[in-house]
Amino acid sequence: MSFDYLWQGFAVALTWQNLLIGFIGCFIGTLVGALPAIGPINGIALLMPIAYSMGLPAESTMILLAAVYCGAEYGGRISSILLNVPGDAGAVMTAMDGYPMAKQGRAGEALALSGISSFVGGLIGTIGLALFAPVLSGLAIGFGPAEYFVLMIFAFATLGSMVGSQPVKTLIGCVLGLMLATVGLDATSGAYRFTFAEPELGDGIEFVVLVIGLFSISEAMIILEHQGKGVTVIRELGRMTARWADLVRSTGATIRGSLIGFVIGVLPGTGASVSSAVSYTTEKRISDSEGTFGKGDVRGLASPEAANNATACGCFVPMLTLGVPGSGTTAVMLGALMLYNIQPGPMLLTERPEVVGGLVASLFVGNFILLALNLPLVNIFARVLTVPNWLLVPGILVLSVIGVYSTNASVFSIFLMLGIGFVGWLLRKAGFDMAPIILGFVLGRVMEVNLRNALAISGGDISILFGSTISIVLWIMAAGVAFLPLFLSRRAKRRMRAMTVADPALD
Amino acid sequence: MSEAHSISPRTARLIGRVSAIILLLLALAYGLGGSVIEYAFASDPLGPRVFPIALAVVLGGLGILYFLSPGTAEGFPHGALLARVLAIPALLAISVLLFEPLGFAVSIFTLTLGTALIFGAPPVKALIGAVGHAVLWWFVFGYVLEVYLPAGTVFGG
Numbered sequence: 001m002s003f004d005y006l007w008q009g010f011a012v013a014l015t016w017q018n019l020l021i022g023f024i025g026c027f028i029g030t031l032v033g034a035l036p037a038i039g040p041i042n043g044i045a046l047l048m049p050i051a052y053s054m055g056l057p058a059e060s061t062m063i064l065l066a067a068v069y070c071g072a073e074y075g076g077r078i079s080s081i082l083l084n085v086p087g088d089a090g091a092v093m094t095a096m097d098g099y100p101m102a103k104q105g106r107a108g109e110a111l112a113l114s115g116i117s118s119f120v121g122g123l124i125g126t127i128g129l130a131l132f133a134p135v136l137s138g139l140a141i142g143f144g145p146a147e148y149f150v151l152m153i154f155a156f157a158t159l160g161s162m163v164g165s166q167p168v169k170t171l172i173g174c175v176l177g178l179m180l181a182t183v184g185l186d187a188t189s190g191a192y193r194f195t196f197a198e199p200e201l202g203d204g205i206e207f208v209v210l211v212i213g214l215f216s217i218s219e220a221m222i223i224l225e226h227q228g229k230g231v232t233v234i235r236e237l238g239r240m241t242a243r244w245a246d247l248v249r250s251t252g253a254t255i256r257g258s259l260i261g262f263v264i265g266v267l268p269g270t271g272a273s274v275s276s277a278v279s280y281t282t283e284k285r286i287s288d289s290e291g292t293f294g295k296g297d298v299r300g301l302a303s304p305e306a307a308n309n310a311t312a313c314g315c316f317v318p319m320l321t322l323g324v325p326g327s328g329t330t331a332v333m334l335g336a337l338m339l340y341n342i343q344p345g346p347m348l349l350t351e352r353p354e355v356v357g358g359l360v361a362s363l364f365v366g367n368f369i370l371l372a373l374n375l376p377l378v379n380i381f382a383r384v385l386t387v388p389n390w391l392l393v394p395g396i397l398v399l400s401v402i403g404v405y406s407t408n409a410s411v412f413s414i415f416l417m418l419g420i421g422f423v424g425w426l427l428r429k430a431g432f433d434m435a436p437i438i439l440g441f442v443l444g445r446v447m448e449v450n451l452r453n454a455l456a457i458s459g460g461d462i463s464i465l466f467g468s469t470i471s472i473v474l475w476i477m478a479a480g481v482a483f484l485p486l487f488l489s490r491r492a493k494r495r496m497r498a499m500t501v502a503d504p505a506l507d
Numbered sequence: 508m509s510e511a512h513s514i515s516p517r518t519a520r521l522i523g524r525v526s527a528i529i530l531l532l533l534a535l536a537y538g539l540g541g542s543v544i545e546y547a548f549a550s551d552p553l554g555p556r557v558f559p560i561a562l563a564v565v566l567g568g569l570g571i572l573y574f575l576s577p578g579t580a581e582g583f584p585h586g587a588l589l590a591r592v593l594a595i596p597a598l599l600a601i602s603v604l605l606f607e608p609l610g611f612a613v614s615i616f617t618l619t620l621g622t623a624l625i626f627g628a629p630p631v632k633a634l635i636g637a638v639g640h641a642v643l644w645w646f647v648f649g650y651v652l653e654v655y656l657p658a659g660t661v662f663g664g
Binding site: 050053054165166168169171172175176178179182186188189190191193194217220221224225227388389390391393394395397398399401402405406409411414415418421422427428429430431448451452453455456459460 | 519522523526530537540541544545546547548549550551552553554555558559562565566569570572573576578579580581582583584588591592595596599600602603606607614615618619622623625626627628632633636637640644648652653654655656
């Protein structure tokens with residue numbers, strides 16, 4: 001195992017251009033996180049095509065998008081604490097104790113303390129990523145097509161069992177994504193599939209079109225529906241620094257939250273909404289002896305905030321080493337790599353060490369930038385919460401149109417985006433999440449190609465899918481994850497569901 | 508982002524059942540479409556048909572499970588709110604039609620003005636906002652980032 005990639009990465013991340021890009025990303029990310037109307041997926045979906053058409057190199061684009069992702073996990077706490085409305089799905093639990101603190105006139109303290117927890121979580125997550133990426137990538141070099149196929153099965157099993165409260169809908173979302181991925185030219189046989197003789201569909205549905213349609217267009221419609229719920233921003237921030245006693249008191253919670261967050265991040269498909277809920281409930285069970293959780297306990301604030309930042313970093317582990325995204329947002333970033341014709345997988349670290357290393361190194365740098373942005377400047381971000389929707393949403397729509405148009409200058413694509421956005425809205429109304437669709441789409445081609453390659457190797461004998469120790473272990477893990485909810489006691493399950501209230505699609 | 512409307516279990520069930528039926532029809536159409544894909548040669552034992560057919564089968568199975576236990580749904584808005592929500596994609600479609608003939612600036616102005624009004628902005632503020640949006644985004648993308656944007660064919664762009 002070697003960390004050469006990391007030193008090489010620091011050389012990439014510490015150039016002036018990439019430092020500036022990282023800073024801009026952190027700033028935009030914090031804004032995106034703070035605004036309840038847009039979450040990290042929307043932010044990244046809108047920035048990705050713009051970065052690409054500006055001609056940024058792959059590593060700079062990844063640094064930008066990673067900075068936005070981590071920044072959003074920081075920013076989400078601002079509206080949770082000041083509005084009692086989570087800025088993104090990972091910040092739902094932050095409101096449980098953060099908002100009561102704000103109502104007691106301790107908003108400034110809550111913001112400072114949660115900023116520090118975010119920092120610790122992000123740092124622990126990044127260290128975990130730097131350590132684990134080479135290990136996992138080394139293991140995965142032994143993967144053949146059959147093992148890959150089973151790995152995807154494992155990813156979908158995890159997704160179905162951990163994300164959202166309705167596993168059937170999550171899995172339907174995955175299948176819809178897989179189906180969308182089959183549109184276009186089939187490279188192995190030269191057949192056009194589901195293109196309806198439309199030449200613009202020959203290369204398949206563009207990733208940018210799908211992501212922006214599902215997340216931005218449908219989101220604009222949802223924002224309108226939810227508008228006018230009468231929320232008020234708490235303006236009395238009080239003391240702006242964390243108390244030493246509170247920091248000491250919450251240290252255990254922060255570290256436990258970070259570790260839980262990182263592990264959940266590494267699991268394929270499960271993002272910050274899951275990890276912050278699990279860490280909060282765990283912390284409550286461990287520390288809440290006086291029943292102060294939910295009434296402004298600093299430990300209940302620190303734990304989920306540390307967890308959601310650690311998760312954001314952990315999510316990069318499977319994405320960079322296996323090509324399987326750790327969350328909805330990393331699924332979008334995987335799509336961004338594909339825009340650059342970079343095939344993610346275990347070879348990524350050896351073939352493009354500057355991309356992987358640059359990203360990991362930029363996360364270290366970005367965490368310090370974010371801490372600096374989020375402690376003294378939190379007031380500025382808090383003011384952004386007062387930007388009215390009628391000014392904000394048109395901006396989202398303009399960016400959607402430009403984003404899609406800039407990648408291929410086609411009006412057909414914009415209409416396709418619009419159609420997808422409308423269907424996405426219908427699905428959301430019926431209680432579906434959008435993230436599984438994206439995950440299915442991103443994994444679709446890889447899954448099919450690996451299945452077909454595996455069967456080509458074996459001459460059509462499906463026993464190859466069970467032919468190696470790695471694949472048998474993966475099958476067992478998939479089965480284990482799929483049946484895990486059944487083993488959890490009914491009570492714990494019900495509590496978990498009550499906690500995981502918000503839209504898990506948005507992390 | 509939390510549950511917006513609380514709808515009755517009956518409505519939720521109805522939405523779930525209808526969605527399940529649509530998904531089952533989709534599985535059927537997709538599976539049939541997949542089984543007639545034409546190809547000249549196959550370099551692997553599966554060919555281009557099997558994966559789509561397998562997906563159709565899985566979707567069919569999941570669709571039946573969904574039909575049997577529809578779970579919860581968020582539900583649709585009613586009346587005037589529904590009309591305003593649907594006006595967003597309609598407005599977007601109109602602006603996109605204007606995009607190439609009348610150019611970026613006019614199209615974006617229409618889109619941002621219309622959206623602001625749909626979101627209930629006072630008309631004067633909406634107008635100022637729309638001019639601001641058109642100028643801002645034209646400046647950012649056209650000048651600073653040099654992204655290609657149509658100037659409008661009627662203006663000789």
